[in-house]
Amino acid sequence: MKTLSIGMFDSGVGGLTVLKEVRALLPQEHIIYFGDTARVPYGNRSPQTITKYALESALFLLTKGIKLLVIACNVSSAFALPILRKRFPIPVIGVIEPGAKEAVRCTKRKRVGVIGTKGTIQSQAYERSIKGLDPHIAVISQSCPLFVPIVEEGLEHDDVAYLMAEKYLTKMRHSRIDTLVMGCTHYPVLENVISHAIGKDVQVIHSGRETAKEVKETLKKRNLLNNSGKGGCEYFVTDAPETFKDIGSRLLGEPLKHIKSLRNMDIKDFLLSS
Amino acid sequence: MKTLSIGMFDSGVGGLTVLKEVRALLPQEHIIYFGDTARVPYGNRSPQTITKYALESALFLLTKGIKLLVIACNVSSAFALPILRKRFPIPVIGVIEPGAKEAVRCTKRKRVGVIGTKGTIQSQAYERSIKGLDPHIAVISQSCPLFVPIVEEGLEHDDVAYLMAEKYLTKMRHSRIDTLVMGCTHYPVLENVISHAIGKDVQVIHSGRETAKEVKETLKKRNLLNNSGKGGCEYFVTDAPETFKDIGSRLLGEPLKHIKSLRNMDIKDFLLSS
Numbered sequence: 001m002k003t004l005s006i007g008m009f010d011s012g013v014g015g016l017t018v019l020k021e022v023r024a025l026l027p028q029e030h031i032i033y034f035g036d037t038a039r040v041p042y043g044n045r046s047p048q049t050i051t052k053y054a055l056e057s058a059l060f061l062l063t064k065g066i067k068l069l070v071i072a073c074n075v076s077s078a079f080a081l082p083i084l085r086k087r088f089p090i091p092v093i094g095v096i097e098p099g100a101k102e103a104v105r106c107t108k109r110k111r112v113g114v115i116g117t118k119g120t121i122q123s124q125a126y127e128r129s130i131k132g133l134d135p136h137i138a139v140i141s142q143s144c145p146l147f148v149p150i151v152e153e154g155l156e157h158d159d160v161a162y163l164m165a166e167k168y169l170t171k172m173r174h175s176r177i178d179t180l181v182m183g184c185t186h187y188p189v190l191e192n193v194i195s196h197a198i199g200k201d202v203q204v205i206h207s208g209r210e211t212a213k214e215v216k217e218t219l220k221k222r223n224l225l226n227n228s229g230k231g232g233c234e235y236f237v238t239d240a241p242e243t244f245k246d247i248g249s250r251l252l253g254e255p256l257k258h259i260k261s262l263r264n265m266d267i268k269d270f271l272l273s274s
Numbered sequence: 275m276k277t278l279s280i281g282m283f284d285s286g287v288g289g290l291t292v293l294k295e296v297r298a299l300l301p302q303e304h305i306i307y308f309g310d311t312a313r314v315p316y317g318n319r320s321p322q323t324i325t326k327y328a329l330e331s332a333l334f335l336l337t338k339g340i341k342l343l344v345i346a347c348n349v350s351s352a353f354a355l356p357i358l359r360k361r362f363p364i365p366v367i368g369v370i371e372p373g374a375k376e377a378v379r380c381t382k383r384k385r386v387g388v389i390g391t392k393g394t395i396q397s398q399a400y401e402r403s404i405k406g407l408d409p410h411i412a413v414i415s416q417s418c419p420l421f422v423p424i425v426e427e428g429l430e431h432d433d434v435a436y437l438m439a440e441k442y443l444t445k446m447r448h449s450r451i452d453t454l455v456m457g458c459t460h461y462p463v464l465e466n467v468i469s470h471a472i473g474k475d476v477q478v479i480h481s482g483r484e485t486a487k488e489v490k491e492t493l494k495k496r497n498l499l500n501n502s503g504k505g506g507c508e509y510f511v512t513d514a515p516e517t518f519k520d521i522g523s524r525l526l527g528e529p530l531k532h533i534k535s536l537r538n539m540d541i542k543d544f545l546l547s548s
Contacts, residue, residue, distance in 0.1 A: 038323050039313050049312050049513045146434070149423045160420070160437055167434075239323045 002226050005030040005234075006215065007061035008070040011053070012040035013152070013244055014185035015072030016251040018095060019233065021212035022070070026219075028229040032064050033072075035248075038239035041148065043117035047079045050119070054080035058088065060236070066090065067224050070215060074116055074183050074207070078125035091218050098214040099181050099207030100129035106203050107179040110137045113172045113198070116183030118143045126183055140175045144168040144184075151186040152247050161190060165197035173198055181205045189251060235259040276500050279304040279508075280489065281335035282344040285327070286314035287518055288422070288459035289346025290525045292369060293507065295486035296344070300493075302503040306338050307346075309522075312513035315422065317391035321353045324393070328354035332362065334510070340364065341498050344489060348390055348457050348481070352399035365492050372488040373455045373481030374403035380477050381453040384411045387446045387472070390457030392417045400457055414449045418442040418458075425460040426521050435464060439471035447472055455479045463525060509533040 006026075008019055012035050019033055034057050036042075042050050054076040058069060069092045071077045071084065077094030084092045103112045103126075114126040121143040130139050146164045155161055172180070180202050182188060188206050195204050219225045237244045241261040248256045280300075282293055286309050293307055308331050310316075316324050328350040332343060343366045345351045345358065351368030358366045377386045377400075388400040395417040404413050420438045429435055446454070454476050456462060462480050469478050493499045511518045515535040522530045 038319060044514060044517055045312060046514045145427050146420070146423055146429075149420055153419050155420075158441075160434060160441075163434055163437060240318060240320045243318055 001067055002224055003030075003229060004065050004067035005032045006068050006070065007032050007034070007058075007064065007066035008072045009034040009036070009054070009057040009061060009076070010073040010185060011035070011042040011076070012037050013248045013251055014148070016248050017185050017188045018070065018072040018208035018211055020252050021206070021209045022215055023231070023233070025212045025216050026225075027231045028226050029231055030226070030229055031233045032061060032066060033233060033235045034061055035235065035237045035244055037237045037244055041117070042073065042075050043119040043145075043148070045119065047123070050076055051080045051083060054084065055087075058084050062088065068093065068215065068219060070211065071095065072185060072208070072211075074125075074185060075119040075123065078120055078123035091222065093211060093214050093218060095185065095207045095211045096125050096129055096183070098210035099183060099205055100126055101133065102205050102210045103179050103181050104130055104133045104137065106205065107137060109176060109178045110134070111175065111177045111179075112137055112139050113175070113177040113180040113202070114139060114141045114183050115144050115168070115180065115187065115194070116141075117148065118145055120183050126181060140172055140177055142168055142172055144187075147184065147190060148186045151189045151251075154250060156189050156193065161193045162196070165190070165193045169194070169197040177202060179203045179205060181207060183207060186251075233258065236262060238262050275341055276498055277304075277503060278339050278341035279306045280342050280344065281306050281308070281332075281338065281340035282346045283308040283310070283328070283331040283335060283350070284347040284459065285310050285316040285350070287311075287426070287522045287525055290522050291459050291462045292344065292346035292482035292485055294526050295480070295483045296489055297505070297507070299486045299490050300499075301505045302500050303505055304500070304503060305507045306335060306340060307507060307509045308335055309509065309511045309518055311511045311518055315391070316347065316349050317393040317419075317422070319393065321397070324350055325354045325357060328358065329361075332358050336362065342367065342489065342493060344485065345369065346459060346482070346485075348399075348459060349393040349397065352394055352397035365496065367485060367488050367492060369459065369481045369485045370399050370403055370457070372484035373457060373479055374400055375407065376479050376484045377453050377455050378404055378407045378411065380479065381411060383450060383452045384408070385449065385451045385453075386411055386413050387449070387451040387454040387476070388413060388415045388457050389418050389442070389454065389461065389468070390415075391422065392419055394457050400455060414446055414451055416442055416446055418461075421458065421464055422460045425463045425525075428524060430463050430467065435467045436470070439464070439467045443468070443471040451476060453477045453479060455481060457481060460525075507532065510536060512536050
């Protein structure tokens, strides 16, 4: 069991910022990453569709032999975590609970901000998770729909990033929060811009980083840590591997290798054929 | 045959700017619009995936009884037009040829600009189409990836629209074009911003408007015009009908009605069941 892989999935490249943190913390583990690039983005799909896509992604990873599953996607974690936990016999970790837990630990004034895609913000998953841990915390939320295309276009140092951060975060800056959760896997790339707009006195939480800690703790608790592995990563995408490689290498901070494409094949067909 | 509908498809809401033009020109026709909102956007998918999705969308519309098919999507027109023309027994019209034809008619200096999503620009479909009509015309192309999210977020009057138009079009403004094709169905919403950035002396072409003229001409030639109908529209989407309604009403300039959702059903399943 210990030598099995960690499975991670996301709608596209965003989850690579989570993978980066898991690798940094657990360099001996082997990771299989699945990016559903034929159907990205999930952010403005319906909860039913997101759940269906998440189930298909998780099933694909299970056929590869994994000991733990990470939902490296905020909106999938928001909607599909309960059903994946119920259906699958391995530990399943989403990005929302770890981010929420860290926000609760950090906030002194009991005022937390959350930013994410429309789907994640509308789901109110962070709000529920934070209030489940401490009902006295006020949660102020804001969707920032242009942040993902800005990151994917490599415009994180451009005027447009600062302009949009200013627009999205001005109201929140005046709301007296002392902690801000980046509830989208793309946002860590904009961490400086976000920090600049919200003010240096606000603690910015990287959900992916907290998720990595949770992964380590869970594997440790279950005696599943791989202490003898060389570590490594393998990537599967459902479309456009070249784009995944280009944008993904920027998100990961190093060149992506070993990308396999399931292009032009339904995940269902793949499951049947493998 | 005359009373049959016109079928139109797009990956999402963008094609509604084409529908708007067809309705204005042919108010007595009944139109069935299909938006593949569960898999939008097609812009950065691979040619194979786009072709597969386009075939599925076209098949769905054929089961509804249509006399003519409009591919109301630039990137689908770029990749799937030949195969749809070959496979289907009705006239199939894409948005690229009509836009290219009008650009060739308009340019005096024989220098034409084309803007669109990455997929459309990389396909070089406008370039091929324009040069097929007049090989002496120089075509200057530029992808503008942030324009679609700007339109979908209703930011067409915002600073960010002007900032990005300036960034995308500065080089083109210095390239001595006298004609610019908006090669993406979302861009007509930004027509003023684009015109402002490129300069008032450049003629801006709305491919959707030209497509509507082509639809009328084709129906007339084949004696398929509906002269007695009351006209009307029906919409099918594969996901999130509420979002389609919100953004679509803005693009169409009037409230959208009669939206049916195929949510949580594969198009394939739908074809089998209907």
